[in-house]
Amino acid sequence: MAYTIAVAGKGGVGKTTVSGLLVRYLVEQGLKPVLAVDADSNSNLNEVLGLELNMTLGDAREDMKKGQSHGMTKNLFIEMRVNQCLEEAEGFDLIAMGRPEGAGCYCAANHLLTASMDQLAGNYRFLVVDNEAGMEHISRVTTQRVDLLLVVSDPSRRSMTAAARVAELAKEMGILAGDAFLILSMVRGELAPELSASAAEMGVELAGFIPDDEALAQADLQGRPTSKLPADNPAVKAAFAIFDKVIPAAWRQ
Numbered sequence: 490m491a492y493t494i495a496v497a498g499k500g501g502v503g504k505t506t507v508s509g510l511l512v513r514y515l516v517e518q519g520l521k522p523v524l525a526v527d528a529d530s531n532s533n534l535n536e537v538l539g540l541e542l543n544m545t546l547g548d549a550r551e552d553m554k555k556g557q558s559h560g561m562t563k564n565l566f567i568e569m570r571v572n573q574c575l576e577e578a579e580g581f582d583l584i585a586m587g588r589p590e591g592a593g594c595y596c597a598a599n600h601l602l603t604a605s606m607d608q609l610a611g612n613y614r615f616l617v618v619d620n621e622a623g624m625e626h627i628s629r630v631t632t633q634r635v636d637l638l639l640v641v642s643d644p645s646r647r648s649m650t651a652a653a654r655v656a657e658l659a660k661e662m663g664i665l666a667g668d669a670f671l672i673l674s675m676v677r678g679e680l681a682p683e684l685s686a687s688a689a690e691m692g693v694e695l696a697g698f699i700p701d702d703e704a705l706a707q708a709d710l711q712g713r714p715t716s717k718l719p720a721d722n723p724a725v726k727a728a729f730a731i732f733d734k735v736i737p738a739a740w741r742q
């Protein structure tokens with residue numbers, strides 16, 4: 490089974506950036522193949538990774554609900570659609586959940602989709618799931634449990650409280666099988682010592698911080714994929730050092 494790493498946290502804190510860098514890290518470490526799952530309905534992990542997105546699972550779900558299976562069995566149809574949603578790259582593939590469900594019952598469609606995604610996940614060594622603010626819809630992607638939860642936060646107390654809540658919720662929902670770590674992103678200058686203390690108080694382990702990086706911000710503004718910044722970029726270096734620390738040695742063998 491693939492090791493599943495979920496990235497969560499409030500909006501705009503740097504989740505997608507961390508997810509993109511994590512995909513690159515795993516590929517560079519030879520821990521491939523990796524499946525990058527964009528679980529944000531406002532898909533943009535593809536931009537961070539430098540890929541085009543043609544079709545999402547949301548589109549497939551709509552077609553299925555409308556009964557547009559073109560005479561195929563539903564199983565075959567969804568399998569074909571899931572494959573069409575898959576964007577292939579060097580060492581990894583990307584799939585996006587896309588738009589949320591409309592009105593009406595999507596149970597049957599979701600059931601088939603989850604089964605098909607579970608089957609797909611079996612082809613990969615690692616799954617990296619970039620979430621929306623919460624993690625509620627992770628159960629719509631796969632029935633697999635999350636082996637590692639990375640909660641991203643900006644260095645403010647408010648955002649950290651939200652992050653700690655996400656970690657707590659994941660534990661309560663029973664979807665977390667392993668550890669949860671906090672990553673502080675977009676940190677200017679040195680990390681205020683109070684923040685490490687607050688993290689400890691909130692019951693999440695602080696894995697490290699990623700600096701607020703001008704080159705990263707510029708790349709994003711110019712529409713360049715931020716996961717492809719040079720290896721000596723301070724944000725890339727900091728993120729990789731965090732991944733070195735949080736990915737257990739047992740998973741690297």
Ligand SMILES: Nc1ncnc2c1ncn2[C@@H]1O[C@H](COP(=O)(O)OP(=O)(O)O)[C@@H](O)[C@H]1O
Pocket residue numbers: 498499500501502503504505506507674675676699700701702703705706709715724
């Ligand atoms: N370490 C960083 N330094 C500078 N800008 C960053 C950093 N991390 C993220 N950003 C920028 O902040 C914005 C939000 O980041 P993003 O990863 O999309 O957050 P989220 O997925 O949590 O909404 C993007 O424009 C991104 O390029």
Ligand SMILES: [Mg+2]
Pocket residue numbers: 504505506529533619620
């Ligand atoms: Mg995002």
